[in-house]
Amino acid sequence: NCPDKGKMRNSYCRVCDSRAHSSDRCPTIWRCYITIKTKDKIGMPQIWCYNCGSKGHFGDECLQQRSSRTPNLNGSSFSGGNLPKSLR
Amino acid sequence: KPIQQYPWIKNRDHSKQLELSDWLTLEIKDFINYISPSIAEIEARNNAVKRLRKEITTNLWPDCYVNVFGSFATDLYLPGSDIDMVITSDSGKYCAKSYLYQLSSFLRSKNLGVNIETIARAKVPIIKFIEPRSKIHIDVSFEKTNGLRAAERIQGWLRETPGLRELVLIVKQFLAVRRMNNVHHGGLGGFSIICLVHSFLSLHPRLITNSIDPLDNLGVLLIEFFELYGYNFGYDNVILSYNPTVCYLKKEEHSYLGASNTFALAIQDPDDPSNNISRSSYDIRNIKRSFIGAFELLTNKCYELQAASYKERLGQSILGGIIRYTGKER
Numbered sequence: 074n075c076p077d078k079g080k081m082r083n084s085y086c087r088v089c090d091s092r093a094h095s096s097d098r099c100p101t102i103w104r105c106y107i108t109i110k111t112k113d114k115i116g117m118p119q120i121w122c123y124n125c126g127s128k129g130h131f132g133d134e135c136l137q138q139r140s141s142r143t144p145n146l147n148g149s150s151f152s153g154g155n156l157p158k159s160l161r
Numbered sequence: 162k163p164i165q166q167y168p169w170i171k172n173r174d175h176s177k178q179l180e181l182s183d184w185l186t187l188e189i190k191d192f193i194n195y196i197s198p199s200i201a202e203i204e205a206r207n208n209a210v211k212r213l214r215k216e217i218t219t220n221l222w223p224d225c226y227v228n229v230f231g232s233f234a235t236d237l238y239l240p241g242s243d244i245d246m247v248i249t250s251d252s253g254k255y256c257a258k259s260y261l262y263q264l265s266s267f268l269r270s271k272n273l274g275v276n277i278e279t280i281a282r283a284k285v286p287i288i289k290f291i292e293p294r295s296k297i298h299i300d301v302s303f304e305k306t307n308g309l310r311a312a313e314r315i316q317g318w319l320r321e322t323p324g325l326r327e328l329v330l331i332v333k334q335f336l337a338v339r340r341m342n343n344v345h346h347g348g349l350g351g352f353s354i355i356c357l358v359h360s361f362l363s364l365h366p367r368l369i370t371n372s373i374d375p376l377d378n379l380g381v382l383l384i385e386f387f388e389l390y391g392y393n394f395g396y397d398n399v400i401l402s403y404n405p406t407v408c409y410l411k412k413e414e415h416s417y418l419g420a421s422n423t424f425a426l427a428i429q430d431p432d433d434p435s436n437n438i439s440r441s442s443y444d445i446r447n448i449k450r451s452f453i454g455a456f457e458l459l460t461n462k463c464y465e466l467q468a469a470s471y472k473e474r475l476g477q478s479i480l481g482g483i484i485r486y487t488g489k490e491r
């Protein structure tokens with residue numbers, strides 16, 4: 074009688090292949106941008122970490138111990154994955 | 162006639178939007194339009210300020226300046242908010258307490274104010290009163306120029322940061338409903354709220370790369386604001402700063418701004434680097450918790466509406482989960 078069995082079965086998302094949430098609670102349902110298509114090449118902007126305050130990486134990719142006690146299960150907007158493909 | 166629960170959605174149905182984030186963006190714009198003051202309200206406010214300025218400078222103190230700062234000066238006020246006024250002079254003499262009493266008796270004798278309260282003992286002595294014709298609450302302080310400097314800076318930010326005004330008004334109303342916007346009770350002051358939103362917009366990966374127009378994406382940005390400051394921001398380690406542009410500092414390297422490694426919001430004053438403008442916001446734990454609540458309510462509503470039929474979506478509000486507003490019909 075594994076108490077997690079039912080939970081595990083339900084929390085798989087087909088949209089983003091994640092076990093952190095089920096498809097009907099996928100963040101892509103609301104994290105959806107209307108983007109601008111620009112032809113100009115953009116240089117790498119300065120980026121800052123919400124977790125340790127350093128320059129050069131986003132908080133989602135911080136290697137320091139997490140400061141906030143609330144977990145970041147699904148990833149947030151402050152992630153390298155949210156940069157245009159050419160800058161990732 | 163039943164009171165409309167979400168008056169801003171009247172005749173504004175977005176239930177056919179394919180993306181929930183677009184629905185929320187449109188609802189945010191509807192709410193901003195709804196709470197924005199009418200021409201008559203703007204005139205009443207401006208006239209109250211003009212009348213007081215004229216009376217004070219012609220019939221009381223000809224050498225003083227009467228200026229406004231705070232939300233009135235930056236156009237970031239919600240209906241019913243106060244006007245912050247400051248009396249300054251070239252000599253700086255009006256900080257003496259005697260002038261506080263002179264002004265309050267002048268207001269009384271000329272019927273320029275009712276319910277006049279003279280608060281002389283506070284760190285910043287002020288007079289509070291209600292302007293009788295407009296019924297607006299006014300606070301007057303003396304020889305304090307930091308509010309004026311801050312108002313100028315915020316006006317600049319508003320010009321160069323699309324979306325700042327909209328998100329600030331939503332977050333302000335969200336905190337006002339929960340009584341978490343009063344600095345005297347540990348809440349977030351107007352300037353701190355503006356800094357949180359401005360820093361968020363200035364560091365967001367999609368915005369620093371010009372990949373999105375913030376005005377087209379207010380819905381997802383609002384949720385991501387609550388995500389950053391509710392779940393992820395390192396309140397123990399990180400200071401919001403302007404050095405010279407928006408950045409973060411490490412608390413341990415700038416301990417003069419507040420104790421290192423303690424759970425507290427630290428925002429470096431752009432006009433005075435040794436000052437933490439949010440040092441009195443001691444209720445930050447509850448504020449963080451309320452931001453988590455806002456994130457949960459907004460995203461849960463999105464999940465619910467995503468699964469709902471078109472018929473069930475009709476007349477629904479996403480923003481109504483976090484904002485109550487029972488103003489007059491507009």
Ligand SMILES: [Zn+2]
Binds near residue numbers: 088089094095096099
């Ligand atoms: Zn997913």
Ligand SMILES: [Zn+2]
Binds near residue numbers: 123130131134135136
């Ligand atoms: Zn880091």
